[in-house]
Amino acid sequence: MMLPLGPQAVLATGVLGSLSLGLMRRPPPLALRALAVASVAAAMFIAAWTTAGPLDSSIVLSDSKSLGWQYLIYLGALPMALALDGEDDVLVALFLGSLLGMSLLASAANLPMLFIALEFMSLPAYLLVARSRPGTRGLEAAIKYFFAGGVAGALFLLGLSLYYADTRSLAASTGLTPLGQAGATLMAAAALFKIGAFPLNWWLPDVYEAAAPEVSGFLSTAMKAAGVLFLMRLCELAPQASFAVSLPAIGALTALVGSVMALRQESLQRLFAYSSISNAGLLILGVGAWAASGRSGDGVSAILFFLGAYAFMSNGTFAFIRYSGLSTRTQLKGRGAAMPAAAAAFTILLFALGGIPPTGGFIAKLLLLWRAVDAGMLWPASIGALSALISLSYYLGMTRELWFEAPAEGPAPESGRGAALVIACAAGVLLLGAAPWLMSSLGGALAP
């Protein structure tokens, strides 16, 4: 079955549908929730089980690679769809709109389309951050996010104009002069800004901390996947660009900085924000190894596997924060016994984030670091391994607080709903550890 741009059509319908429902005096929450889940699930289904179709277009494409990426992006977004409470029709529309932007990004065939998709996914995301949590902090974070995104967009446009001035082309092109190299580097900087690479990561912790947990989960998985894809598309469109050489070093440094900064965080959402920076560093290292080794299929499948496993790990941890109502590490103390099932699932996710077998997190880290070792990048790979070791001390530290320590004084925060989501994410990450080939059997493009 061939449905070119089918997922995009489904998502666009979802956006229009949620806005239409919003026209009613009291939009039914259940219908809005069902619409969000159904849109994402349908898009995911189409991306996973339809074959790539020919598309007579120079600006969008619908190949198996694009579908594979979309599948991963929807996988990262599904938990947020499940977590929406359906009270706010605009929130649903913003969420689906941002997702539509990401899926366009996965289908973009030339540089202007890449820019349009970038803005398409970013603009709703700013509002999503502001709207997901009442109060001024979300607003402040959204403005910061908007500013950072604006800078990234401006960098990209500037780079694009330099690149065009050099090559007279908006698509893949070889033989760059220094002018074109400068353009490609600026465009890559925009991508690194979006992913949150060091030193362009200053906005990220504030945003992830201020947004509602499920939004942070969405940003750290689907949005991160889109950012990595953005970077890889740039590597493909400008194969001779020199910025690719610096990616392993940037990645290793980002991984290290993220892990070290997370060490002293008290706020859980902020800690996981830094942890996502650290993981993004490993991904950038993986992209560097992929670019250096002739953009091999092995490199892509390692990156995809990491993103897939991370979709479970990060969404699961943020879902636990949402469910438990705990916001700091001190509040974690001794809470394991009060909610054994969700806390056990959270512990599995922490071990997975730490890269400990037999979880999918171990295989994800193993594959990425292995690609780097195979590409001869021993130093960046060692620094990546070191950052994983450092990160282990706070993942284990949280396990210790959750289970080993005595409960803190005072009333415990009330737990919300969504324990099943945490458990499902933990089960997913265990399954990926026990049967890693499942990942490649789902999306056709994900096969190694």
Added chain:
Amino acid sequence: MSMPLTLLWTLPLLGAVVCAFMGKRAKYAALAFSAAFLGAALAITWVARSTAALAVVTELGPVWAYGISYRLSADSLSLGLIALTALLNLICVASSWKLDVSAGYWACFMALASALTGVFLARDLFFFYVFWEATLIPMFFIIGLWGSSNRMHAALKFFLFTFSGSVFMLLALLALVSAHHRVTGVWTWDLALLDSTTLGAAAPLVFWGLVLGFAVKIPMVPLHTWLPDAHTEAPAAGSVMLAGIMLKMGVYGLLRIALPLFPVLSWEALPILGGLAALSTIYGAFCAMAQTDLKRMIAYSSIAHLGFCLLGVLSRTSQGLVGGSLQLLNHGLTTGALFLMVGFIYERAHKRGLADFGDLASRAPYLAFFFGFSTLASIGLPGLNGFVGEFMSLSGALAALPVLAFLGLVGVTLAAAYALPAFQAVFWAPEGPGSVSAKVTDLDFRERGVLWTLSALMLWIGLAPNAWLAWLEPSLRGLVR
């Protein structure tokens, strides 16, 4: 023979899952599954006793990409360690019977037994590494949740320290597999197919990466600092599994992976590694001498004992290899018994300092008998198991590098110098002012049964070692230089 080996590690894992859902009755499930596990281990050992190379193989084609395949095999070395795992696991369950602990306690011990068995069975290095790391998780919880006062610090230190060593091991394995692929064009993690000559100039780096991972686990001085904390803070049964089995993983890794893959490099490294092993025996003994805590003393003595095993194994002579391997089993029995008894004393008196007791021999004669018996076995009294292992290890070392054997002999002497005074202080010396000996009642029927089992094995190996040595020898023949 495909099914039985898989059964060996899945049976305790199933036990862990069942225990986790049994609530207050989990200990009955733990007992049933431990007994079944021991039965299965002994049955397979018995069936395989006469096979020429003692190799039982389970194989399942490539499981995933990159040549990772599920391949299990067991020779007498593997089966000996698995049987010891099963025995000590059952003993841990029996000795913890009266503890008031949650279902997680029993589940952790069963999961630990499963992962340890996997380590001794795996012949695919990917699965080896997965099982290797998986042992850390249950032990982390055993120390952190049910240990004594400083347990949280010890649990974290244990995990981070040993995991750091393993990461170097993993990088070394990745480099080895990648190099093999680059030269031959074949992806494989199969221990029997991998060849270190493909590594070229990187071989020493990979060898030392592997050795680092194993040396932390053994632990070899100066990488031993996690051990005293972990052993002292763990609950008694946790210390038994730590000292009895988990320390053996390091020596097993050397025997199974580092020595066969790098026969030349490991021989050239003998002065360094053997020197560190001899240093471990002497340093461990001196540290043990200085301890005032009974449990900490036994913990340090483990460092010394593992040094003997290493001396034998590294000598690459027939008697050294077989003696060192037998000493692995011996140490599991004797130190396991000693940690159990310290646990029994601590359960009763909530103290374990040498100065907290006196004249225990008249208050608890059974305890004194078993403690004395195990202490003598541990310091190598002829007629008991420790003597056979130490004697053969040292004679192996004598043949390889005489100075190492001399240093090892110093260690043997020192062992008596810390173990006997400690026994004297606790069991024979008159009670001091703060003595809590009155709280220590003698061992009950269950506790005696556990210790009779261990003591009988110590005596059996000590009096009739030939059957054991002849059984172990075929597995180690290929390593003789």
